[in-house]
Amino acid sequence: MTVHIEQLHKRFGRTTALDRLSLELQPGVTGLLGPNGAGKTTLLRILATVLAPDGGSVRALGLDPSQPAERQELRRRLGYLPQDVGAYSGFAVREFIDYIAILKEHTDRRARRAEVDRVLELVDLTDKAYDRIRTISGGMRRRLGLAQALLGSPDLLVLDEPAVGLDPQQRLRFRELVSTAGPGRFVVLSTHQTEDVAALCRDVVVIDAGRVLFTGTPAELAASADGRVWRSDSRDPGATLAWVSGDGSTRQIGRPPAGAELVPPTVEDAYLVLVGAKALTTDVSVAV
Amino acid sequence: MTHATRWHPAQQELQSYADAACGALVAASVEQHLLTCTTCRAHVALGVQRDRLETVAQLLDDRLDHLERPWAERLLRRLGVAEVDARVLLSAPSVRIAWGVAVAAAALLALLVAGQDADGRTVFLLLAPLLPAGATAVAYAPQLDPALAIVSASPYRASRLVLIRSLAVGITAAISVGLASFVVPGWGSAAAAWLLPALALTLAVLALSPWLGTGNAAALVGGAWSVLVLGLERSGSDPLLTYSASGQLISAAVAALALAAVVGRWQRLDDGGWPR
Known part of the structure; x- marks a missing residue:
């Protein structure tokens, strides 16, 4: 079973967000890389069924979201972390997760209570369970968003910049969490952190201007x-x-002069080669 | 903490406690003993039937859940509203804002028209039908529901969400305006005549929202209504014409048309714009 995206097209006014984009995702963690405005969020919103494409098709977990009944079934089996976690600030952390669990048809109260406890534990928010959302930090809000996405151990996990705002320790925990999401599950995440892609992802997709520039493994991306x-x-x-760079030498990307001292490229180098100067507009942590 | 204990209840007493078959006095005595005796706690734990334990745990969970929820949700549950619907209705800030706006605006309207004659009636005529429509637009506004993206990715149907929130806010606004209408002088039962225009305007806002956006739809409908009422007044006609039999008929026709458009759009709400 795969996630199959065919000729996906989406415009917002005069801006083309996705330009006949085709892609096939395999089980495991797939990372989406691309400059701001590349179409990552649009693609993830379509995968999460909250946005309809103008054209093209999606088939995820064997389901076609353009069919109402199949879309409902897909929604039962997916978890979505949007770019902006819009939680109700007056709610307690646990109350919000419980609310989303109800919407996700966790109707049995005891099972729901256990499931809410489980996801709060997974994202290390158990001790904040009864704090109001307005009082917790941005990183904790991100983890709250992740917790609701993990409810019910979804088969398809769609995460839009999940690691933003997490401290190094939390990022490691997040990596552990996502990498152990379970065999056969699909995790699709967008990120500006190439090191997350290198550390986490089985596959990486680089998109720009709504088109796919690269698909393959992180090692293949680096090798490119x-x-x-x-x-x-x-x-x-x-x-x-x-x-x-830190050792005082100048690390360079482009067309090397004859006799240049070539160095093994990283995923970040390869990403910069692909998107070129547009990388300067992204949040990729490179001091130029 | 475990203390050395000389006295232990008889096995029969422990079992009757585990079965909830002992009297209150024995239960209190056993309970006090169990606080300090791990041996007897182990006996009781072995003696309790699992299904009874499950039932007690379920009751405890239900009680805790009940206590944790706000009074409004508990009230709705008592009235037979499903848990998910009650939570959807009461959770979004947009609904609470809409309720607040409706009640405050109705109170303001009452203050505005109280003690006035013809002018008061015109002001009431102009504003009363707009309040439910405006409040419904606020409740329906996606910008005021920060969790909408997450909610939209859940299996809960968008059409049901819109219906529940619109109904709740529309009814609250209508009741508030209805109470305000009592202060309009010399009007009597005719004060209820604003209900049909209000229904027509509310449904028109809901019908136009998918195309224009909630704010624009409310502005357009509100603007058209204002032009009609003020136009009648400026032309020397009685603005009460909008409340005459023919005015009510027109309102009913507009309401029917808008309702048909809303119903036709219902499936599209669940489709979320996906091509079929």
């Missing part, structure tokens, strides 16, 4: 930049991007 990353004392004319 072989011969395009080098190091020298100062910026060379052929460099698209260059920055002074």
Whole structure:
């Protein structure tokens, strides 16, 4: 079983968010990388069934969301973390998760109570369960969003920038959580953190201007930049991007001059090669 | 903590306690002993029937859930409203804001028209039918429901959500305006005539919202109504014409048309715009 996306098209006014995008996702964790405005959020919202495409088709978990009954069934089997977790600030943490659990048809009270406790424990929010949402930090809100997405151990987990606002310890815990989501499950996440992709994802998809630039494993993405990353004392004319690294040398991406000291590319290097100068508009943590 | 205990209840007493078959005095005595005696606690634990334990735990959970919920939700549950519907109705800030707006606006309207004659009636005529429509628009506004993206990805039907919230807010607004209408001087039972125009305007807002957005639909419908009432007054006609038999008939026709549009749109709400 796969998630199959065919010729997906979506416009917002004059802006094309998705331009006949086709993609096939396998079970496991797939990371979406791309500059701001690349179409990542639009794609995830369509996968989460909260936004309809203008054209094209989606088939997820063997279900076609354009059919009302199948869309309902898909919603029973998916968890969605939107980019902005819009929780009711007057609610207690536990109360909000309980509310979403009710909407997700967890009708048996005892089972629901246990499930709410389980997801709060997973995201390390048990000790904040009775705190008002307005009083918790941004990182905790993110974890709250993640907790509601994990309700019912969904077969398809759609996470829009799940690691934003998490401290290093929480990010490690998040990685552990997602990587152990379960065999056969689909996890699709967008991120600006290439190290999350390298550490977590079985597959990576780079999109830009609503089109797919790359699909493959993180290792294949890194390998795609072989011969395009080098190091020298100062910026060379052929460099698209260059920055002074911690050891004082200048790491450069682009067309290396003859005799340049090539270095093994990372996932981040390869991403920068793919999207070029547009990377400067993203949140990727590179000092240029 | 475990203390050395010399006295232990008889096995028969422990079993009758486990079966809830002993009297209150024995139960209190056994209970006091169990607080400090792990041996007897173990006997009781083994003696309690599992299904009874489950029932007690369920009762406890239900009681705790009941106590945790706000009074309004508990009231709705007592009235037979399903848990999910009660929660959907009471959770969104948009609904609470709409209720607040409706009640406050109705109170303001009452203050405005109290003690006035013809002018008071015109002001009431102009504003009364708009309040339920405006309040419903606020309840329906997606911008005022921060959790809408998460809710939309759940199996709970969007059409049911809209229906429940619109009904609740529309009815509250109508009751509030109805109470306010009592202060309109010299009008008597005719004060209820605003109900049909209010229904027509509310349904028109709901019908137009999918195309124009909630705010624009409310502005358009409210603007059209204002132009009609003020136009009649400026032209020297009686604004009460909108409340005459023919005015009521027109209101009924508009309400029927808008209702048909809303019903026709119902499935589209659940489709969320997905091509079929």
